[in-house]
Amino acid sequence: MTVAWIYPGQGSQAVGMGRDLRNWQGAAQKLALARQMLGWDPLDLSEDQIHQTGYTQPALFTVSALLTDYLYAQGQAPACTAGHSLGEYSALYAAGVFDFETGLRLVALRGQLMEAAGDPPGHMAAVMGFDRDKLEHLCQMIPDVTLANDNSPDQVVISGSVEGVQAVCEQLQAKRTVPLKVSGAFHSPFMQAAAEEFAHTLRAVDFQPPRVPVYSNCTATASRDPQALKQALLAQMTAPVRWRETVLHMAADGIQEVWEIGPGNVLTGLVKRTVPALARRTVSSLSS
Structure with a gap:
């Protein structure tokens, strides 16, 4: 194999x-x-x-x-x-x-x-169960946030400013979002x-x-x-x-x-x- x-x-x-x-x-x-x-x-x-x-x-x-x-x-x-x-x-x-x-x-x-x-401070959040087209649109429209980890068809991680990540999570209406304990906005x-x-x-x-x-x-x-x-x-x-x-x-x-x-x-x-x-x-x- x-x-x-x-x-x-x-x-x-x-x-x-x-x-x-x-x-x-x-x-x-x-x-x-x-x-x-x-x-x-x-x-x-x-x-x-x-x-x-x-x-x-x-x-x-x-x-x-x-x-x-x-x-x-x-x-x-x-x-x-x-x-x-x-x-x-x-x-x-x-x-x-x-x-x-x-x-x-x-x-x-x-x-x-x-x-x-960590200056300026950054934030990351895992997102599960979402509309991918809407997510990509929000990441283009909302400043200082990007798709950091495209992990699977139903799970991604977004990264950026605290305000930007929170705004995407609020507007995306995903099945679940989980803030990550990280020291910065990686990737x-x-x-x-x-x-x-x-x-x-x-x-x-x-x-x-x-x-x-x-x-x-x-x-x-x-x-x-x-x-x-x-x-x-x-x-x-x-x-x-x-x-x-x-x-x-x-x-x-x-x-x-x-x-x-x-x-x-x-x-x-x-x-x-x-x-x-x-x-x-x-x-x-x-x-x-």
């Missing part, structure tokens, strides 16, 4: 995630490196830290990367990879585009910049200053040709061109996550099963709602 490995982003974290990875000898060297680079243990976040972007992004990347290493050590390999938002870094690591140290350095910087990008123009600062570091990183195609968030298509993958990652912080389209393209490209590598099962749930025929599996711990 043709399998894609997919990687969750922020929102899938949980206290205690990845702790059983300490039991795998193959994780010891990278865990020691992560503790040295970060100054804290990515497998031991507190209840307070788990909600802080500067902590959760490096921790999620570490857990996903180590689970990836374990799968490879068991003789498993994907036909392609993809990740949702932060998960795109794990997908690039899994494809061999950069090494663990480089990925962790990038993710730690990304988390710090995004956490600091929107509110991240422009953070994106420009991050780009100075990212441009200097040498991307290797991937061993398998990688789907990018901002294009929803797969590539084996390292420069195309870098350009897509440069755009990612301010561009929408086109996850629904990514899943549709995977199915059209012949993928038959997806494995969600990392804590939770958010992405497999979105896959089920987008292409129910795709088989699904979660790998959130060594035991799974």
